[in-house]
Amino acid sequence: MQAGLAARAARAGCHLLLDKPLAATVEQGRAVVEAVEEASVASVVFFTARFQPEPEAWITEQAAVPGWFTGRAQWLGAVFSSESPFATPWRREKGALWDVGPHALSVLLPVLGDVQRVTAAAYGPGDTAHVVLDHTGGASSTLTLSLTAPPAASGAAVELLGEAGVAVLPEGSDGAVPALMRAADALLAAARTGRPHACDAAFGLRVTEILSAADDLLNGDVR
Structure with a gap:
């Protein structure tokens, strides 16, 4: 709406x-x-x-670092694998791609640049989706998205790898x-x-x- x-x-x-x-x-x-x-x-x-101050500061810092080779974002929720009030009709229809996918993209795009090619496949339980992005700056990234993860496996993580080494997104306080x-x-x-x-x-x-x-x-x- x-x-x-x-x-x-x-x-x-x-x-x-x-x-x-x-x-x-x-x-x-x-x-x-x-x-x-x-x-x-x-x-x-x-x-x-x-x-959130810590993630936003990290995004700004990494966007200024040259030579990123690839990135990985994993956003896993237990909405459909537990008794969750967030298992709404909208989430059941659109799944993790539309619910948590925006969060992953909001972190990766400012650092790795715009996307010129998208590949996606639905492998795994429930709404689990895997997305591969080809960024205009030459880097690639992968997204693993699900709202059907076991509660003990839920959580979000972003990792960048490049000439500067490895950088991991901090949690917000x-x-x-x-x-x-x-x-x-x-x-x-x-x-x-x-x-x-x-x-x-x-x-x-x-x-x-x-x-x-x-x-x-x-x-x-x-x-």
């Missing part, structure tokens, strides 16, 4: 604090971005790690609520200064485009 409401709100002159993913389709995401641009409003998409408050502050700053935030609707659209390309492959649509 978010994309349609967001476009309406932007056209009404409202600044937008959005959840990930920005939209369920590329077309819906583009409509939001067009509405934001036409109304000249600010937008921020809430990717949790991007608003606080939870999602403080991060959401920082996202709201970031939106206020973008509205006040007119300078787009790195996690604006345009970035959210790019994440949606990559997810959609992977989804097509997972579902056998090779358009």
